[in-house]
Amino acid sequence: MSKRILIVDDSASVRQVAGMALTRAGYEVVEATDGEDGVSKLTGKLNLIISDVNMPRMDGIGFLKAVKAHPGYKFTPVIMLTTEAGEDMKNKGRAAGAKAWITKPFQPQTLLDAVSKLVIA
Amino acid sequence: MSNAAAPLENDSPPNENSATAEFCFETLPIFARQIENVRDQTEQAILALSTRFRGIVTSLDGAVAASQNVSGDGGRELTSAMDEGRQQLLKVVDALTAIRESRAALIGEIRSLGVYTHELQDMAKRVEMIAFNTNMLALNAAIEAAHAGGDVGRGFSVVAQEVRHLATASRETGKVIGQKIAVINDSLTHILGANEKVTERENIAVKDSELRINTVLEQFGGMTERLLGSAEQFRRESEVIKEEVMESMVQLQFQDRTGQILAHVAKSIEELPVVADSLVATGSAADARRAAQDYLAEMANSYTTDEQRRIHEGDTAGAAKPQAAEFF
Amino acid sequence: MSSAANMALTTTAAERRHDQNQYLTFVLGRETFALGILGIKEILEYEAPTDVPMMPPFVRGVVNLRGQVVPVIDLCARFGRASAGVSKKTCIVIVETQHATESQVLGIVVDAVNEVLEIPHTEIEPPPSFGTSVRTDFIHGMGKVREKFVVILNVDSVLSFDEMEKLAGLGPTATH
Numbered sequence: 010m011s012k013r014i015l016i017v018d019d020s021a022s023v024r025q026v027a028g029m030a031l032t033r034a035g036y037e038v039v040e041a042t043d044g045e046d047g048v049s050k051l052t053g054k055l056n057l058i059i060s061d062v063n064m065p066r067m068d069g070i071g072f073l074k075a076v077k078a079h080p081g082y083k084f085t086p087v088i089m090l091t092t093e094a095g096e097d098m099k100n101k102g103r104a105a106g107a108k109a110w111i112t113k114p115f116q117p118q119t120l121l122d123a124v125s126k127l128v129i130a
Numbered sequence: 131m132s133n134a135a136a137p138l139e140n141d142s143p144p145n146e147n148s149a150t151a152e153f154c155f156e157t158l159p160i161f162a163r164q165i166e167n168v169r170d171q172t173e174q175a176i177l178a179l180s181t182r183f184r185g186i187v188t189s190l191d192g193a194v195a196a197s198q199n200v201s202g203d204g205g206r207e208l209t210s211a212m213d214e215g216r217q218q219l220l221k222v223v224d225a226l227t228a229i230r231e232s233r234a235a236l237i238g239e240i241r242s243l244g245v246y247t248h249e250l251q252d253m254a255k256r257v258e259m260i261a262f263n264t265n266m267l268a269l270n271a272a273i274e275a276a277h278a279g280g281d282v283g284r285g286f287s288v289v290a291q292e293v294r295h296l297a298t299a300s301r302e303t304g305k306v307i308g309q310k311i312a313v314i315n316d317s318l319t320h321i322l323g324a325n326e327k328v329t330e331r332e333n334i335a336v337k338d339s340e341l342r343i344n345t346v347l348e349q350f351g352g353m354t355e356r357l358l359g360s361a362e363q364f365r366r367e368s369e370v371i372k373e374e375v376m377e378s379m380v381q382l383q384f385q386d387r388t389g390q391i392l393a394h395v396a397k398s399i400e401e402l403p404v405v406a407d408s409l410v411a412t413g414s415a416a417d418a419r420r421a422a423q424d425y426l427a428e429m430a431n432s433y434t435t436d437e438q439r440r441i442h443e444g445d446t447a448g449a450a451k452p453q454a455a456e457f458f
Numbered sequence: 459m460s461s462a463a464n465m466a467l468t469t470t471a472a473e474r475r476h477d478q479n480q481y482l483t484f485v486l487g488r489e490t491f492a493l494g495i496l497g498i499k500e501i502l503e504y505e506a507p508t509d510v511p512m513m514p515p516f517v518r519g520v521v522n523l524r525g526q527v528v529p530v531i532d533l534c535a536r537f538g539r540a541s542a543g544v545s546k547k548t549c550i551v552i553v554e555t556q557h558a559t560e561s562q563v564l565g566i567v568v569d570a571v572n573e574v575l576e577i578p579h580t581e582i583e584p585p586p587s588f589g590t591s592v593r594t595d596f597i598h599g600m601g602k603v604r605e606k607f608v609v610i611l612n613v614d615s616v617l618s619f620d621e622m623e624k625l626a627g628l629g630p631t632a633t634h
Contacts, residue, residue, distance in 0.1 A: 020386040021173075025180045026379050029187065063390065063434045092387050092435045094453070103458045110456040114383035117376065123455040262547065265571075269482065269501050272574040276480050276495045287480075287574075294573060 012056035012128055013037045017047035017072060018090065019064045023113065027059065027090070030117035031124065044072035051076065055085050057128045059120070062091035062098060073105040086127040090115065151410050155403040162399040169392035176385040183379045187372050194368045197361045208354055212347070219343045226336045230329070237325055244318050247311050254308040261301035268294040380452075387450060390434050398429050479579070481601065483572040483608060484551065486533055487542055490572065492601055492610045497553050499563065501571055504548035521550065521565060528552065530565040536616065537596075542569050553613050566616075577601040582610065 014036050018024050028038045039055075041047040044067025047060065058076060062069035069089060077083050086108040091098075094112045102110055109123050268290045275287035405425050409418045426442075433439050437447035480495040507519030507530040516535035520527050530550055534541035547570040555562050585597035598612040 020389070021177045022180045022379075022382055023386050025177070025184055026383060029184050029376075029379070033187075033191070088455075092390060092450075094436050095439075099456070108458055110458070112450075112453045113386060114380065114450060114452050116380060116452045119452065119455055123457075126457075259546070263503075266501055266503065266549070269571060269574055272480070273482070273495055273498050273500060291574070298573075 011035055011037045013054050014057045015039045015050055015055050016059045017041040018061040019043050027120060030121055034121055044068055047072050048075050051079055051082050055082060057124055058085055058087045059090050060087060062089060062093050070101055070105055073107055077106045088123055151407050154406050158399050158403050162396045165392055165396040169389050172385060173389050176382050180379055180382050183375050187375050190368045190372050194365050197364050216347050223340050230332055240318055240322060247315050251308060251311045254304050257304035258301055261297045261304055264297035265294055268297055387435055391438060394432055479576045480574055481577050482574050484568040485570040486568060490608050492608045493613055495574060497613045499552040499554055502550045504544055504550055528563055528565050530567060532567050555614050
């Protein structure tokens with residue numbers, strides 16, 4: 010049974026690169042286009058969540074809070090994948106419960122290393 | 131119109147300012163829409179390119195997986211199938227060799243039989259010699275008997291005659307035995323001779339078979355090696371291509387950032403006429419200045435990238451580079 | 459003479475006649491000959507005679523017979539033919555020949571001895587005046603044996619008087 014990962018980002022090319030790297034590494038990938046879409050995709054087994062910060066409708070921080078409030082997924086680790094590199098935003102993410110912060114542009118290997126480090130069984 | 135966002139230099143007559151403002155209202159939205167269009171087109175194109183790249187990588191993955199059937203596990207299967215084949219063929223050769231060896235053993239027995247018959251022949255000759263000597267004795271006895279004369283002589287000569295008959299019979303028997311043995315020997319020699327010819331041909335045939343089998347197996351082995359080698363090479367080169375393609379895809383991430391930046395710029399340009407208009411509407415220059423600064427501050431707040439902030443400050447900013455992950 | 463003695467004499471004579479009817483047949487070359495058994499002393503397996511120089515060619519040499527020196531002759535050579543080679547069947551027939559008062563023991567090389575058989579007088583024809591391969595004075599007669607004729611040799615005539623003289627120097631002669 011392969012591990013299942015939800016990736017939330019409004020940029021199709023980011024979903025493309027991240028999705029391909031994860032699929033080739035053997036993970037099953039589910040995509041969402043923003044925070045609201047991400048919440049609707051919180052179903053079934055999820056071993057890890059990756060989320061952008063700057064998204065329309067519901068941004069990454071809002072989505073992160075929604076995940077931590079969800080009884081089924083509050084222990085699922087979340088990696089933030091974003092253009093934001095500022096300390097303020099990082100602190101917000103840490104406070105909201107994110108486990109790691111990766112800035113874009115990213116090397117697929119950096120993401121994969123973080124995933125294999127944090128993914129739960 | 132270069133510095134449309136700068137605060138008003140002086141208290142110009144309202145009419146001139148409204149004309150400026152009206153000009154902004156008309157042209158700035160056009161800029162905004164052009165920028166938006168560029169952003170949109172770029173996003174579409176990059177997405178399409180990225181999708182194609184993904185397709186290439188997937189195809190290469192498929193091709194490499196297919197060739198894995200030949201190299202790797204598949205290659206091992208092939209090699210073990212070949213070994214199996216060789217074993218079976220060599221078993222055939224072994225069976226032929228076993229037949230040859232059992233035939234050779236049989237010939238060995240026949241040869242030893244020949245030696246035995248040779249001994250029998252010697253015995254038959256000796257029988258003949260004994261018969262001859264017995265005959266000689268009997269003849270001498272007869273001569274003595276004749277010289278002796280009388281009853282004794284006559285009785286003796288009868289006995290002598292019987293002995294001579296025995297001797298003759300023995301000699302005849304010896305001769306017959308000798309003849310029969312000669313016939314057997316001839317037969318054995320004939321068998322041996324015929325068999326040697328067959329063995330000779332068989333040896334050649336078996337050696338030839340072995341040679342052919344080995345040649346075929348060698349050729350097959352060579353082919354297999356070359357096949358495995360080229361599959362391996364294909365796999366390696368595919369990996370190289372895939373790495374290249376994936377690196378290219380990573381580079382395409384720039385579109386995400388530039389898209390965000392362009393979106394902000396377009397939005398700011400779009401808002402500009404409204405802000406400019408409100409600036410015109412305010413009475414004092416100080417109020418206008420404050421309103422302009424509020425506008426810039428709001429713009430800065432909406433930035434999502436470091437480059438935007440640095441440019442706002444007046445620095446130059448190059449392209450962003452990938453960083454390590456930060457764990458909390 | 460008493461009748462018993464007469465009978466004894468008669469019996470002995472008959473027996474002697476019977477003994478006189480026995481002949482030894484032997485092979486020389488391809489032909490079979492016969493000799494009266496009373497003239498024969500014994501038969502020996504062939505041994506190579508010791509050569510004696512200055513002897514006629516039909517004399518092969520001498521052999522030692524229990525201490526007695528016996529000359530050995532080749533009848534084939536005597537009859538003027540080529541002699542056959544020695545085989546395992548070759549024998550020497552020891553005979554005693556008579557010439558007037560002299561007797562001489564000598565050995566005759568034969569290619570093989572066959573048998574002793576009886577040839578009654580009735581079955582013996584006189585020698586032919588021509589047509590045989592040996593001189594007729596050698597021949598005692600032609601014996602009919604099993605539908606075939608056998609040349610019966612006269613051992614006493616095998617050697618002439620002169621030849622006997624020559625041989626006399628070789629060994630002791632038997633006297634009556």
